[in-house]
Amino acid sequence: MNRTQALSVADLDLGSPDGPVLSFRPVPGGPPVVAGGVYALVRLRGRPAATVLGHVPEGADAAEVLAALARPRLVHHGDGAKEGEAPGVAPPRTTVVVATRERADRLARALDSLLGQDHPDHELLVVDNAPTTRETEELVTRKYADRVRYVREDTPGLAVAHNTGVAHARGEVVAFTDDDVVADPHWLTALTAPFAADPRLGCVTGLILPARLRTPAQILLESHGGFAKGFAPRVYDPLRPPADEPLFPFTAGSFGSGANMAFRVRALEAVGGFDPATGTGTPARGGDDLYAFVAVLAAGFRLRYTAEALVWHHHRETWQDLRNQAYGYGAGLTAYLTAVLVRRPSLLPALLARLPRGLVHARRMTAHRVAAQDPGGAGGRGGPAEGAAPGVQAVPADHAHSPDHAHSPGHAHPAGLADQAVPGDHGTPTHPWPRSLSRLERRGMIYGPIGYAKARLRTRGAR
Incomplete structure:
Protein backbone atom coordinates (compact mmCIF):
# COMPACT_ATOMS: atom_id res chain seq x y z
CA MET A 1 0.00 0.00 0.00
CA LEU A 74 -22.62 7.07 -21.44
CA VAL A 75 -24.38 6.22 -24.72
CA HIS A 76 -27.55 5.06 -22.92
CA HIS A 77 -27.64 7.96 -20.48
CA GLY A 78 -30.69 10.22 -20.82
CA ASP A 79 -30.61 13.99 -21.17
CA GLY A 80 -34.02 14.68 -19.59
CA ALA A 81 -35.04 17.10 -16.88
CA LYS A 82 -33.33 16.96 -13.54
CA GLU A 83 -34.43 13.82 -11.76
CA GLY A 84 -36.87 14.29 -8.90
CA GLU A 85 -37.37 18.02 -9.40
CA ALA A 86 -40.87 19.24 -10.20
CA PRO A 87 -40.69 21.82 -13.03
CA GLY A 88 -41.73 25.26 -11.83
CA VAL A 89 -42.02 24.18 -8.18
CA ALA A 90 -39.65 25.89 -5.76
CA PRO A 91 -37.88 23.70 -3.18
CA PRO A 92 -39.21 24.11 0.38
CA ARG A 93 -37.62 26.41 2.91
CA THR A 94 -34.63 24.57 4.32
CA THR A 95 -32.30 24.76 7.30
CA VAL A 96 -28.79 23.37 6.73
CA VAL A 97 -27.24 21.97 9.92
CA VAL A 98 -23.49 21.44 10.25
CA ALA A 99 -22.46 19.79 13.52
CA THR A 100 -18.81 20.32 14.34
CA ARG A 101 -16.23 20.07 17.10
CA GLU A 102 -12.89 21.88 17.17
CA ARG A 103 -12.29 21.90 13.40
CA ALA A 104 -12.65 25.57 12.56
CA ASP A 105 -10.32 25.46 9.54
CA ARG A 106 -12.32 22.69 7.86
CA LEU A 107 -15.61 24.26 8.89
CA ALA A 108 -14.72 27.50 7.11
CA ARG A 109 -14.13 25.63 3.87
CA ALA A 110 -17.50 23.89 4.18
CA LEU A 111 -19.38 27.07 5.06
CA ASP A 112 -17.89 28.93 2.10
CA SER A 113 -19.35 26.29 -0.22
CA LEU A 114 -22.71 26.30 1.56
CA LEU A 115 -22.99 30.08 1.22
CA GLY A 116 -22.73 29.63 -2.54
CA GLN A 117 -25.83 27.45 -2.89
CA ASP A 118 -28.45 28.24 -5.54
CA HIS A 119 -31.34 27.24 -3.26
CA PRO A 120 -33.72 30.23 -3.10
CA ASP A 121 -34.79 30.00 0.56
CA HIS A 122 -32.40 28.50 3.10
CA GLU A 123 -30.48 29.26 6.28
CA LEU A 124 -27.22 27.90 7.69
CA LEU A 125 -26.89 26.71 11.28
CA VAL A 126 -23.68 25.54 12.97
CA VAL A 127 -24.04 23.36 16.07
CA ASP A 128 -20.85 23.50 18.14
CA ASN A 129 -20.79 20.15 19.92
CA ALA A 130 -19.11 19.98 23.35
CA PRO A 131 -16.46 22.58 22.48
CA THR A 132 -13.29 22.94 24.52
CA THR A 133 -12.29 26.25 22.94
CA ARG A 134 -14.09 29.24 21.44
CA GLU A 135 -12.52 28.89 17.98
CA THR A 136 -15.71 27.72 16.27
CA GLU A 137 -17.87 30.36 17.95
CA GLU A 138 -15.42 33.12 17.01
CA LEU A 139 -15.20 31.92 13.42
CA VAL A 140 -18.97 31.87 12.96
CA THR A 141 -19.79 35.08 14.81
CA ARG A 142 -16.96 37.12 13.28
CA LYS A 143 -16.38 35.84 9.74
CA TYR A 144 -19.94 34.72 9.04
CA ALA A 145 -21.93 37.16 11.17
CA ASP A 146 -25.53 37.60 9.95
CA ARG A 147 -25.07 34.77 7.40
CA VAL A 148 -24.68 31.74 9.67
CA ARG A 149 -26.40 31.09 12.99
CA TYR A 150 -24.38 29.63 15.87
CA VAL A 151 -25.76 27.23 18.50
CA ARG A 152 -23.75 25.59 21.26
CA GLU A 153 -24.62 22.07 22.45
CA ASP A 154 -22.58 20.92 25.44
CA THR A 155 -23.72 17.29 25.48
CA PRO A 156 -21.30 15.30 23.29
CA GLY A 157 -22.63 13.18 20.46
CA LEU A 158 -23.51 13.70 16.82
CA ALA A 159 -27.15 12.64 17.24
CA VAL A 160 -27.62 15.08 20.12
CA ALA A 161 -26.10 17.84 18.01
CA HIS A 162 -28.40 16.99 15.11
CA ASN A 163 -31.45 17.01 17.37
CA THR A 164 -30.38 20.43 18.63
CA GLY A 165 -30.15 21.61 15.04
CA VAL A 166 -33.67 20.34 14.32
CA ALA A 167 -34.99 22.11 17.40
CA HIS A 168 -33.57 25.43 16.15
CA ALA A 169 -34.51 24.93 12.49
CA ARG A 170 -36.89 27.36 10.83
CA GLY A 171 -37.32 25.37 7.64
CA GLU A 172 -39.86 22.75 6.61
CA VAL A 173 -36.89 20.57 5.63
CA VAL A 174 -33.61 20.19 7.51
CA ALA A 175 -30.48 19.15 5.63
CA PHE A 176 -27.33 17.78 7.23
CA THR A 177 -23.74 17.74 6.06
CA ASP A 178 -20.31 17.55 7.70
CA ASP A 179 -17.54 20.04 8.28
CA ASP A 180 -15.17 18.05 6.03
CA VAL A 181 -17.12 18.45 2.77
CA VAL A 182 -17.34 20.97 -0.04
CA ALA A 183 -20.87 21.19 -1.42
CA ASP A 184 -21.61 21.52 -5.14
CA PRO A 185 -23.51 24.81 -5.79
CA HIS A 186 -26.66 22.87 -6.80
CA TRP A 187 -26.42 20.43 -3.86
CA LEU A 188 -29.11 21.86 -1.62
CA THR A 189 -31.65 22.49 -4.37
CA ALA A 190 -31.22 18.95 -5.72
CA LEU A 191 -31.43 17.47 -2.22
CA THR A 192 -34.60 19.29 -1.19
CA ALA A 193 -36.63 19.83 -4.40
CA PRO A 194 -37.96 16.23 -4.31
CA PHE A 195 -39.86 17.06 -1.10
CA ALA A 196 -42.00 19.55 -3.05
CA ALA A 197 -42.98 16.86 -5.55
CA ASP A 198 -43.75 14.00 -3.12
CA PRO A 199 -45.71 14.62 0.12
CA ARG A 200 -44.88 11.11 1.36
CA LEU A 201 -41.17 11.71 1.09
CA GLY A 202 -39.48 11.73 4.49
CA CYS A 203 -35.79 11.66 3.59
CA VAL A 204 -33.48 12.35 0.64
CA THR A 205 -29.82 11.38 0.39
CA GLY A 206 -27.19 12.29 -2.18
CA LEU A 207 -23.86 11.50 -3.81
CA ILE A 208 -20.54 11.72 -1.93
CA LEU A 209 -17.29 11.71 -3.92
CA PRO A 210 -13.67 12.09 -2.75
CA ALA A 211 -12.17 15.59 -2.72
CA ARG A 212 -8.61 14.23 -2.46
CA LEU A 213 -6.93 10.92 -3.32
CA ARG A 214 -3.39 11.66 -2.28
CA THR A 215 -2.64 9.14 0.48
CA PRO A 216 -2.74 5.32 0.48
CA ALA A 217 -5.52 5.35 3.09
CA GLN A 218 -7.73 7.64 1.00
CA ILE A 219 -7.19 5.58 -2.14
CA LEU A 220 -7.81 2.29 -0.36
CA LEU A 221 -11.10 3.53 1.08
CA GLU A 222 -12.35 4.78 -2.29
CA SER A 223 -11.13 1.58 -3.96
CA HIS A 224 -13.60 -0.38 -1.88
CA GLY A 225 -16.66 1.71 -2.47
CA GLY A 226 -16.00 4.88 -0.49
CA PHE A 227 -19.27 6.59 0.38
CA ALA A 228 -20.81 6.70 -3.10
CA LYS A 229 -24.09 4.98 -3.92
CA GLY A 230 -23.83 5.30 -7.68
CA PHE A 231 -25.64 7.54 -10.14
CA ALA A 232 -28.94 5.77 -10.64
CA PRO A 233 -31.84 7.48 -8.80
CA ARG A 234 -33.80 5.29 -6.45
CA VAL A 235 -36.90 5.54 -4.28
CA TYR A 236 -37.34 3.28 -1.26
CA ASP A 237 -40.99 2.81 -0.38
CA PRO A 238 -42.06 0.74 2.67
CA LEU A 239 -45.29 -0.08 0.83
CA ARG A 240 -43.27 -1.63 -2.03
CA PRO A 241 -40.14 -3.25 -0.52
CA PRO A 242 -37.31 -3.63 -3.07
CA ALA A 243 -36.89 -7.20 -4.30
CA ASP A 244 -33.09 -6.92 -4.37
CA GLU A 245 -32.82 -6.11 -0.64
CA PRO A 246 -34.29 -9.02 1.31
CA LEU A 247 -33.59 -7.38 4.67
CA PHE A 248 -35.22 -4.04 3.78
CA PRO A 249 -35.48 -1.68 5.63
CA PHE A 250 -32.61 -2.90 7.79
CA THR A 251 -30.00 -2.54 5.02
CA ALA A 252 -29.56 1.11 5.94
CA GLY A 253 -26.06 1.31 4.50
CA SER A 254 -27.51 1.28 0.99
CA PHE A 255 -29.78 4.28 1.58
CA GLY A 256 -27.19 7.01 1.99
CA SER A 257 -24.81 8.68 4.40
CA GLY A 258 -24.94 11.25 7.16
CA ALA A 259 -22.72 13.74 5.31
CA ASN A 260 -25.41 14.20 2.67
CA MET A 261 -29.00 13.81 3.87
CA ALA A 262 -32.17 15.83 4.37
CA PHE A 263 -35.39 15.12 6.27
CA ARG A 264 -38.85 16.57 6.32
CA VAL A 265 -39.03 18.00 9.83
CA ARG A 266 -42.41 16.43 10.57
CA ALA A 267 -41.02 13.01 9.59
CA LEU A 268 -38.18 13.36 12.11
CA GLU A 269 -40.61 14.58 14.75
CA ALA A 270 -42.89 11.61 14.07
CA VAL A 271 -40.08 9.17 14.96
CA GLY A 272 -38.69 11.14 17.91
CA GLY A 273 -35.64 12.47 16.09
CA PHE A 274 -32.18 10.90 16.15
CA ASP A 275 -31.37 8.45 18.92
CA PRO A 276 -29.10 10.45 21.30
CA ALA A 277 -27.29 7.25 22.32
CA THR A 278 -25.88 6.86 18.79
CA GLY A 279 -23.37 8.81 16.75
CA THR A 280 -19.77 9.91 16.79
CA GLY A 281 -18.80 11.29 20.20
CA THR A 282 -20.72 8.59 22.12
CA PRO A 283 -19.59 5.12 23.24
CA ALA A 284 -21.77 3.72 20.42
CA ARG A 285 -19.30 5.23 17.91
CA GLY A 286 -21.95 5.79 15.22
CA GLY A 287 -25.20 4.64 13.66
CA ASP A 288 -27.17 7.88 14.14
CA ASP A 289 -27.90 8.39 10.44
CA LEU A 290 -28.72 4.73 9.87
CA TYR A 291 -31.18 4.66 12.76
CA ALA A 292 -32.94 7.74 11.35
CA PHE A 293 -33.21 6.18 7.88
CA VAL A 294 -34.83 3.01 9.20
CA ALA A 295 -37.08 4.85 11.66
CA VAL A 296 -38.45 7.16 8.95
CA LEU A 297 -39.08 4.24 6.59
CA ALA A 298 -40.70 2.20 9.37
CA ALA A 299 -43.04 5.16 10.01
CA GLY A 300 -44.32 4.88 6.42
CA PHE A 301 -42.34 7.66 4.74
CA ARG A 302 -40.43 7.20 1.48
CA LEU A 303 -36.67 7.71 1.10
CA ARG A 304 -35.08 8.90 -2.15
CA TYR A 305 -31.46 8.75 -3.32
CA THR A 306 -30.31 11.20 -5.99
CA ALA A 307 -26.86 11.72 -7.45
CA GLU A 308 -27.91 15.26 -8.42
CA ALA A 309 -27.13 16.28 -4.83
CA LEU A 310 -23.33 16.17 -4.73
CA VAL A 311 -20.76 16.88 -2.04
CA TRP A 312 -17.00 16.37 -2.17
CA HIS A 313 -15.71 14.65 0.96
CA HIS A 314 -12.22 14.94 2.42
CA HIS A 315 -11.43 11.34 3.35
CA ARG A 316 -9.30 10.68 6.38
CA GLU A 317 -5.64 10.60 5.45
CA THR A 318 -3.65 8.21 7.64
CA TRP A 319 -3.54 4.49 8.18
CA GLN A 320 -4.57 4.93 11.82
CA ASP A 321 -7.54 7.00 10.65
CA LEU A 322 -8.60 4.09 8.45
CA ARG A 323 -8.18 1.61 11.30
CA ASN A 324 -10.39 3.76 13.53
CA GLN A 325 -12.90 4.07 10.71
CA ALA A 326 -13.02 0.31 10.11
CA TYR A 327 -13.73 -0.33 13.78
CA GLY A 328 -16.39 2.38 13.66
CA TYR A 329 -18.05 0.69 10.67
CA GLY A 330 -18.73 -2.44 12.64
CA ALA A 331 -19.64 -0.68 15.89
CA GLY A 332 -22.00 1.74 14.14
CA LEU A 333 -23.75 -1.11 12.33
CA THR A 334 -24.64 -3.19 15.38
CA ALA A 335 -25.23 -0.12 17.56
CA TYR A 336 -27.87 1.16 15.16
CA LEU A 337 -29.51 -2.27 14.90
CA THR A 338 -29.58 -2.43 18.69
CA ALA A 339 -31.11 1.04 18.83
CA VAL A 340 -33.81 0.03 16.34
CA LEU A 341 -34.78 -3.04 18.35
CA VAL A 342 -34.61 -1.27 21.72
CA ARG A 343 -36.60 1.78 20.66
CA ARG A 344 -38.84 -0.01 18.15
CA PRO A 345 -39.30 -3.59 19.40
CA SER A 346 -42.30 -3.96 17.08
CA LEU A 347 -39.79 -4.27 14.22
CA LEU A 348 -38.22 -7.45 15.64
CA PRO A 349 -40.76 -9.82 14.00
CA ALA A 350 -40.11 -8.13 10.63
CA LEU A 351 -36.35 -8.58 11.03
CA LEU A 352 -36.69 -12.24 12.01
CA ALA A 353 -39.04 -12.88 9.12
CA ARG A 354 -36.52 -11.45 6.65
CA LEU A 355 -33.46 -13.31 7.97
CA PRO A 356 -33.87 -16.55 5.96
CA ARG A 357 -34.00 -14.69 2.63
CA GLY A 358 -31.21 -12.44 3.84
CA LEU A 359 -28.97 -15.44 4.55
CA VAL A 360 -29.56 -16.86 1.07
CA HIS A 361 -28.88 -13.45 -0.48
CA ALA A 362 -25.67 -13.04 1.56
CA ARG A 363 -24.35 -16.48 0.56
CA ARG A 364 -25.03 -15.76 -3.10
CA MET A 365 -23.27 -12.39 -2.99
CA THR A 366 -20.33 -13.76 -1.00
CA ALA A 367 -19.85 -16.62 -3.46
CA HIS A 368 -19.95 -14.18 -6.38
CA ARG A 369 -17.46 -11.84 -4.71
CA VAL A 370 -15.04 -14.64 -3.83
CA ALA A 371 -15.21 -16.03 -7.35
CA ALA A 372 -14.55 -12.61 -8.84
CA GLN A 373 -11.65 -11.92 -6.50
CA ASP A 374 -10.04 -15.34 -6.51
CA PRO A 375 -10.88 -17.55 -9.51
CA GLY A 376 -8.65 -20.24 -8.10
CA GLY A 377 -10.79 -20.51 -4.99
CA ALA A 378 -8.04 -19.69 -2.51
CA GLY A 379 -9.89 -16.68 -1.15
CA GLY A 380 -8.28 -14.83 1.68
CA ARG A 381 -8.99 -11.25 0.74
CA GLY A 382 -12.49 -10.32 1.76
CA GLY A 383 -13.99 -6.90 1.06
CA PRO A 384 -14.82 -4.39 3.74
CA ALA A 385 -18.01 -6.18 4.68
CA GLU A 386 -16.27 -9.50 5.28
CA GLY A 387 -17.85 -11.07 8.34
CA ALA A 388 -20.75 -8.64 8.37
CA ALA A 389 -24.25 -9.63 9.35
CA PRO A 390 -26.09 -11.42 6.52
CA GLY A 391 -27.53 -8.99 4.01
CA VAL A 392 -26.56 -5.94 6.07
CA GLN A 393 -23.71 -3.75 4.91
CA ALA A 394 -21.06 -2.66 7.36
CA VAL A 395 -21.16 1.12 7.63
CA PRO A 396 -19.12 3.74 9.47
CA ALA A 397 -20.27 5.98 12.22
CA ASP A 398 -20.96 9.00 10.07
CA HIS A 399 -20.89 7.67 6.52
CA ALA A 400 -22.11 4.50 4.81
CA HIS A 401 -19.30 2.30 3.56
CA SER A 402 -21.04 0.18 0.97
CA PRO A 403 -18.71 -2.00 -1.13
CA ASP A 404 -21.55 -3.58 -3.05
CA HIS A 405 -22.49 -0.17 -4.43
CA ALA A 406 -19.05 0.57 -5.84
CA HIS A 407 -20.21 -0.94 -9.13
CA SER A 408 -23.71 0.44 -9.25
CA PRO A 409 -25.13 1.28 -12.70
CA GLY A 410 -23.92 4.84 -12.93
CA HIS A 411 -20.24 4.08 -12.50
CA ALA A 412 -18.34 3.90 -15.76
CA HIS A 413 -15.67 1.22 -16.00
CA PRO A 414 -13.36 2.49 -18.73
CA ALA A 415 -10.49 0.53 -20.21
CA GLY A 416 -8.00 2.87 -18.59
CA LEU A 417 -6.53 1.83 -15.27
CA ALA A 418 -7.38 -1.81 -14.57
CA ASP A 419 -10.78 -1.18 -16.22
CA GLN A 420 -12.06 0.52 -13.09
CA ALA A 421 -13.99 3.69 -12.31
CA VAL A 422 -12.73 3.71 -8.74
CA PRO A 423 -9.01 3.55 -7.93
CA GLY A 424 -8.79 -0.21 -7.53
CA ASP A 425 -11.28 -3.01 -6.92
CA HIS A 426 -12.28 -5.44 -4.21
CA GLY A 427 -9.33 -7.69 -3.47
CA THR A 428 -7.26 -6.69 -6.50
CA PRO A 429 -3.47 -7.03 -6.18
CA THR A 430 -3.02 -3.24 -6.29
CA HIS A 431 -5.47 -2.35 -3.51
CA PRO A 432 -6.38 -5.42 -1.43
CA TRP A 433 -8.46 -4.81 1.66
CA PRO A 434 -6.22 -5.92 4.54
CA ARG A 435 -7.38 -8.72 6.79
CA SER A 436 -6.49 -6.55 9.79
CA LEU A 437 -9.20 -4.05 8.83
CA SER A 438 -11.77 -6.81 8.43
CA ARG A 439 -10.85 -8.08 11.88
CA LEU A 440 -11.27 -4.59 13.30
CA GLU A 441 -14.71 -4.36 11.72
CA ARG A 442 -15.76 -7.65 13.31
CA ARG A 443 -14.45 -6.51 16.70
CA GLY A 444 -16.43 -3.32 16.29
CA MET A 445 -19.57 -5.30 15.49
CA ILE A 446 -19.17 -7.27 18.72
CA TYR A 447 -18.67 -4.04 20.66
CA GLY A 448 -21.55 -2.10 19.08
CA PRO A 449 -24.40 -3.27 21.35
CA ILE A 450 -22.19 -2.75 24.41
CA GLY A 451 -21.30 0.73 23.26
CA TYR A 452 -24.95 1.54 22.67
CA ALA A 453 -25.86 0.34 26.17
CA LYS A 454 -23.12 2.52 27.67
CA ALA A 455 -24.26 5.51 25.66
CA ARG A 456 -27.87 4.96 26.66
CA LEU A 457 -26.93 4.86 30.34
CA ARG A 458 -24.87 8.00 29.93
CA THR A 459 -27.76 9.75 28.19
CA ARG A 460 -30.13 8.85 31.02
CA GLY A 461 -27.60 10.11 33.55
CA ALA A 462 -27.27 13.41 31.70
CA ARG A 463 -31.04 13.86 31.72
Missing part, protein backbone atom coordinates in the same frame (compact mmCIF):
# COMPACT_ATOMS: atom_id res chain seq x y z
CA ASN A 2 2.95 2.35 0.58
CA ARG A 3 3.68 2.31 -3.17
CA THR A 4 0.28 3.74 -4.02
CA GLN A 5 0.60 6.82 -6.20
CA ALA A 6 -1.48 9.91 -5.53
CA LEU A 7 -4.29 10.60 -7.98
CA SER A 8 -5.54 13.91 -9.30
CA VAL A 9 -9.29 14.45 -8.81
CA ALA A 10 -11.17 16.34 -11.51
CA ASP A 11 -14.62 17.47 -12.64
CA LEU A 12 -15.42 16.91 -16.34
CA ASP A 13 -18.60 18.19 -18.03
CA LEU A 14 -19.72 16.94 -21.47
CA GLY A 15 -22.39 18.43 -23.70
CA SER A 16 -23.84 14.98 -24.43
CA PRO A 17 -22.67 11.34 -24.25
CA ASP A 18 -20.81 11.81 -27.54
CA GLY A 19 -20.58 15.61 -27.39
CA PRO A 20 -17.84 18.14 -26.72
CA VAL A 21 -16.10 18.94 -23.47
CA LEU A 22 -17.90 21.88 -21.86
CA SER A 23 -15.55 22.28 -18.92
CA PHE A 24 -12.70 20.53 -17.15
CA ARG A 25 -11.30 21.60 -13.79
CA PRO A 26 -9.93 20.30 -10.51
CA VAL A 27 -12.43 19.65 -7.74
CA PRO A 28 -13.29 22.77 -5.69
CA GLY A 29 -10.20 23.94 -3.85
CA GLY A 30 -8.12 21.11 -5.28
CA PRO A 31 -4.67 21.30 -6.88
CA PRO A 32 -4.28 21.44 -10.68
CA VAL A 33 -4.73 18.18 -12.59
CA VAL A 34 -1.33 16.78 -13.58
CA ALA A 35 -0.13 13.92 -15.76
CA GLY A 36 -0.55 10.46 -14.30
CA GLY A 37 -3.53 8.83 -12.66
CA VAL A 38 -6.69 10.97 -12.70
CA TYR A 39 -10.05 10.17 -11.08
CA ALA A 40 -12.87 12.30 -12.51
CA LEU A 41 -16.53 12.93 -12.07
CA VAL A 42 -18.21 13.00 -15.48
CA ARG A 43 -21.24 15.27 -15.87
CA LEU A 44 -23.67 15.58 -18.74
CA ARG A 45 -24.54 19.29 -19.07
CA GLY A 46 -23.94 19.72 -15.37
CA ARG A 47 -25.64 16.54 -14.15
CA PRO A 48 -23.41 13.94 -12.41
CA ALA A 49 -23.44 10.82 -14.61
CA ALA A 50 -20.39 8.62 -13.93
CA THR A 51 -16.84 8.44 -12.67
CA VAL A 52 -13.79 7.46 -14.68
CA LEU A 53 -10.22 6.61 -13.80
CA GLY A 54 -7.51 6.92 -16.41
CA HIS A 55 -3.84 7.56 -17.01
CA VAL A 56 -3.03 10.89 -18.64
CA PRO A 57 0.33 10.85 -20.48
CA GLU A 58 2.71 13.76 -20.12
CA GLY A 59 1.70 16.54 -22.50
CA ALA A 60 -1.70 15.01 -23.34
CA ASP A 61 -5.04 16.82 -23.07
CA ALA A 62 -6.41 15.37 -19.83
CA ALA A 63 -10.01 16.36 -20.62
CA GLU A 64 -9.97 14.57 -23.98
CA VAL A 65 -8.27 11.46 -22.54
CA LEU A 66 -10.91 11.11 -19.84
CA ALA A 67 -13.79 12.03 -22.14
CA ALA A 68 -12.74 9.26 -24.54
CA LEU A 69 -12.82 6.80 -21.67
CA ALA A 70 -16.24 7.97 -20.49
CA ARG A 71 -18.15 8.22 -23.78
CA PRO A 72 -18.63 4.48 -24.46
CA ARG A 73 -20.28 4.12 -21.06
